[in-house]
Amino acid sequence: MRTSRDIRTANRYGVLRQIIASSPTSRQELAAATGLSLATVATLVGELLDLGMITEVGFEESAGGRPRDLVAVHASGGALVGVDIAETYVHVELFDLALNVLARAEEDVRPGENRPERLVGHVAAAVGSVVAQAGSGAARVLGVGVSMPGQVDRGTGVSEYAPNWDHWHDVPLRDLLAEHIAYPLHLDNPLRACAVAELWFGAARGRTDAVVVNLGTGVGAGLVLGGGVHRGVSNSAGEWGHTTLVLDGRPCHCGNHGCVETYVGAPGIMRHLRELSPGSALLHPDDQTATVNALARGVAAGDPVAVQVVRDTARYLAAGIADLVNLLNPEVVVLSSWVAATLGEPLLAGVREAVARHALRRPLTATEIVLSPIPTDPVCLGAATFALEGALGSAGQRTAAVRRPGAPARSRTAPPE
Template identity: 65%
Template sequence: MKRTSREIRTANRYRVLRQAIADSPVSRPRLAAATGLSTATVATLVGELAGLGLLVDAGYEDSGGGRPRGLVAVNPRGGTLVGVDVAETYVHAELFDLSWRALASSRRTLRPADLAPRRVVRVIAAAVRAVAEHRSAAGRRPLGVGISMPGVVDRTAGVSVVAPNWGWQDVPLLRLLAEHLPHQLFLDNPLHACLAAELWSGAARGRDDAVVVNLGTGVGAGLALGGELHRGAFNSAGEWGHTTLVLDGRACHCGRRGCVETYVGAPGIVRNLREMSPDSPLLSPDDDQTATIAALSRGCREGDPVAVKAVGESGAYLGAAVADLVNLLDPEIVVLSGWVAGQLGEPLLREVRAAVARQALRRPAGGAEIVLSPVAGASPVSLGAASFALEGVLAAPDRP
């Protein structure tokens, strides 16, 4: 795909900063070796990043008798970033410094009565203010707020194009939020957020070809191809949750039948359990999917046969769908992320690995590592959303 010189420079800035954060403190020659850029290009980009306050000099490294090499490090006080995970049932905001250390968080529940756009906007704004005004942010400039919104979004226009679980169509989300918040605002979706989190500080760091499967109420896959996040022509790449798993299967919110999401999203897993054991005490009496998933997790740890069977069946469905991704994309790594994967953990992972080994082609299956997300201490989606804001800063470094 053709790119302008500005886009290439932004991508290189992003690559150098990501490597500097991963290896901080680090010398310029080491940055050049790790990124594949020339030493002269790295020196120029480091100067630009230092001018933005994102990197600082960090002394010298021992050169073993030669000329000492200067080191640079991320400047944790160079600013703060807010990442917001807007899900079907909650809004979770986190405040980060530039070393991706979580400084503060705020979580608010979304109820069915709250899902009108302006009501959701008020909840998001309240969560952002709670963390942006936290005492840990004192003296640190806010660089921006990244918002992850479920469904298809137009990141350039700041519009939630389609949020099928809410019935939203073409909601000008960032314009509405700008009425409540004074910060620079950036929008994308949880598929890209989960992938960005893994690329910055998780299992996909240093990998060129990776898939991050996000399991929550909805389901999707973030794709890294050739070392870069793949968004597609209209920012909707990764809607794997709406590919067909079962012909003429369960009805999906998107209007189709048999989608992956209807079998391995949280409501789908709850339905798997209900069909298997309609009277199971693992089922939440008030249809709380979060409570039921938590009960399944406890049941697996305690050896409850119904929980083990339900998670096994859900893992088999998920593994079959992941096998298709492995065959199609031949990734180095597949990361299971999102709150459902975090809750069900190793029992789910074992079933997915076994299903992929059975159903994927031998060569790509043998090369693809399948792991749980190691991102800890922060919401992967919130961390990835905060990286949208950082990406926006790097794309327009002259904007105040």
């Protein structure tokens, strides 16, 4: 069961999330939006003020009562860095506390370069670049969140397995990065990054149960259940890409057959295109991005092969999404990552139509299926959110230590729930 400390941390997340979403806002509005008592909200707001993450910004008249103090996120109260490590690039962004992007850096990773020392060098260079771009006037960096594909042990910071890199096992990535990066480091994987990004800033905000389907080279589903990210007992929940869609179907690199990923991941989509039309001009044999871009342009132009490939992909995807709808009964299924963003509305329309044929009526009625509304790289944003959650998670203990110079200690009006 959840301990008092888990609950306090979750409530701290909830209040800051709501402040970011609706700045400026009052304690009364926050209590109404979160379902927490006014006393609890007042305590949590006090902590966030002490941390310098939010500020008082005046007051509004309230009907018939005394004026209500307003608070807003303090954008320059700290900076967060998000790192998206992918098979072919390292993408890094620096954000303010309102999660605006202040600086970006990207490093290419060539196939021969994915050895731990080389990768760490790319990450360190890009993080150094965004901090330098932000300049000496920028706010203190509160932490660096790192999204690493595959299985990650959050506690130890070990990257246990990267599905598309051979000979990558049990790499102590956080320790290696810490030799170059002095800020607190928070390691997790892209499924969880996309899930927290949607939960804090996207289509899952305010939802209790949501599934963020991640469509790229690899495929997975970040799960938001009961208002928080579901990680499972060993932080590996969400491996929907490795659930069976076709028993004894296509072989998968995981050792199983017929996995969802072999049909709807970018390589699976390319395979389908190759089988349907071997000499198609849409096919760029060694370039997933170019092929998926060509398919998107082909659909827009009415190319029958492109239309067929996207329709069939939507149908595979829909069968797998119907499984998620029937099993988890979420409020929303969000299609995220670059394949979903590139194929866009035609893919979404095909998925919606086919899910309706596969899913049970009751959960289907309760579920929306949408494209991610996040305009930037959701993995970077989510990784930065890991750093924000990390800073908040230890805030209870750190409140005194990091109090803004001159800020008064706030009295605790109620014990946080």
